[in-house]
Amino acid sequence: MEALFAALEASAFAATMRSSLFLYPLANVVHILAALAFFAAVAAMDVKLLLAASFGGARAFIARVRPLASIALLVQAGSSFLLFAPEATHIWHNPVFRVKLVLVAVALANVLLLEALVRHRGDETARMGSARGSAAASLGLWLAIAAAGRLIAYF
Amino acid sequence: MRIVVAFFALAVAVPAAAHHGWGSYDADTPMTLEGPIETLKLENPHGEMTVEHDGADWLITLAPLSRMNTRGATADVVRVGEPVVAYGYPKRDSPGKSAPSGSR
Numbered sequence: 001m002e003a004l005f006a007a008l009e010a011s012a013f014a015a016t017m018r019s020s021l022f023l024y025p026l027a028n029v030v031h032i033l034a035a036l037a038f039f040a041a042v043a044a045m046d047v048k049l050l051l052a053a054s055f056g057g058a059r060a061f062i063a064r065v066r067p068l069a070s071i072a073l074l075v076q077a078g079s080s081f082l083l084f085a086p087e088a089t090h091i092w093h094n095p096v097f098r099v100k101l102v103l104v105a106v107a108l109a110n111v112l113l114l115e116a117l118v119r120h121r122g123d124e125t126a127r128m129g130s131a132r133g134s135a136a137a138s139l140g141l142w143l144a145i146a147a148a149g150r151l152i153a154y155f
Numbered sequence: 156m157r158i159v160v161a162f163f164a165l166a167v168a169v170p171a172a173a174h175h176g177w178g179s180y181d182a183d184t185p186m187t188l189e190g191p192i193e194t195l196k197l198e199n200p201h202g203e204m205t206v207e208h209d210g211a212d213w214l215i216t217l218a219p220l221s222r223m224n225t226r227g228a229t230a231d232v233v234r235v236g237e238p239v240v241a242y243g244y245p246k247r248d249s250p251g252k253s254a255p256s257g258s259r
Contacts, residue, residue: 017199021220024199086199 005088014085027082034079035149038072039142041065046135049114055124055131062118096155100148107141110134180244188213188241195235197223204233206241215241 008014017024045062052058084091091097114134117127188208195204202217217223223233233239 019198019220021224024219025221 002089002092005092008085009088011085014088017082017086023082024086027079030075031079031083034072034075035146038069038076039146041069041072042138042142045069046138049118049135050132055118055128059118091152094152094155096148096151100145100152103141103145103148107138107145110137110141114138179247181247182244184245185242186245188215188243189239191238192233192235195233197230197233204239206239215243 017027044065045058048058048061114131117131117134120127188206190206190208193205193207193212196202197217197220199219201219202223204215204217205212206215207213217228218226223229
C-alpha cells in the first residue's frame with residue numbers, strides 16, 4: 001500500500017500538481033463546491049424522507065434529485081485524487097484522514113441501505129422507521145466527513 | 156543584500172515524517188532565523204527550505220506557490236544561496252530537547 005502511494009507521489013501527474021500555480025488551488029475549490037452540491041442534494045432527499053408520510057411521496061422527488069448527488073460525488077472523488085496524489089504518503093499517515101476514509105465507507109454503506117429501503121415495493125410501515133433512521137444517519141455522517149476533511153490540515 | 160521577510164512556520168529538521176498541523180507549532184514563542192537558503196523546494200501544498208541557525212539546520216515550511224507569488228516571494232527572489240530573514244513559529248518539542256543534528 002505504502003509503495004503504491006509512493007509511486008503515485010512520484011508520478012509526473014503529482015509533480016504537475018505540486019508545481020502548478022493554479023491547479024492545486026483549483027482542485028481545492030472544486031472539492032469544496034462539489035461537497036456543497038453533494039450535501040445539498042443528499043440533504044434534500046434525507047429531509048424529504050424524514051418529513052414524508054409515506055415512501056410514495058418521497059420516491060419521485062428522490063429520483064429527480066439523485067442524479068445531482070451522483071454527479072457531485074464523482075466530481076468529489078476526482079478532486080480528492082488531485083489533492084491526494086501530490087503528498088500521498090504524507091496524507092495516508094494522517095490519522096484524521098483515515099477516520100475520514102472509514103466514515104466515507106460507512107456513509108456509502110448507509111446509502112446502499114437507504115436505496116434498498118426506498119426502492120423495495122411492499123409493506124412500508126415497518127421500513128419507514130428504518131428509512132428515517134438511515135436518512136438521519138446520512139445527514140450526520142456526511143457532515144462528520146466534511147469536518148474530518150477540514151481537520152486533516154490540523155493534525 | 157536582498158532580504159526576504161515572511162511569515163513561515165518553522166520546524167526542527169527531523170528524519171521521520173512529522174504530522175502536518177498548525178497546532179504543533181508554538182505561536183507563543185516566535186523565532187527569527189537569518190542566513191542563506193541552503194536547500195529549497197517551491198511547491199504545493201507547502202514548499203520548504205532549510206536555513207542554518209545555532210549550528211543546526213532548520214526546516215522552514217513555506218506557503219503554497221500562488222500565495223508565495225502574490226506576496227512577492229517568487230522563484231526569482233527565493234533562491235538557494237539568497238540571504239533570508241525568516242520569521243515564524245517553532246515546532247513544539249519536548250522540553251530540554253535541543254535541535255537535532257543532521258542536515259538535509
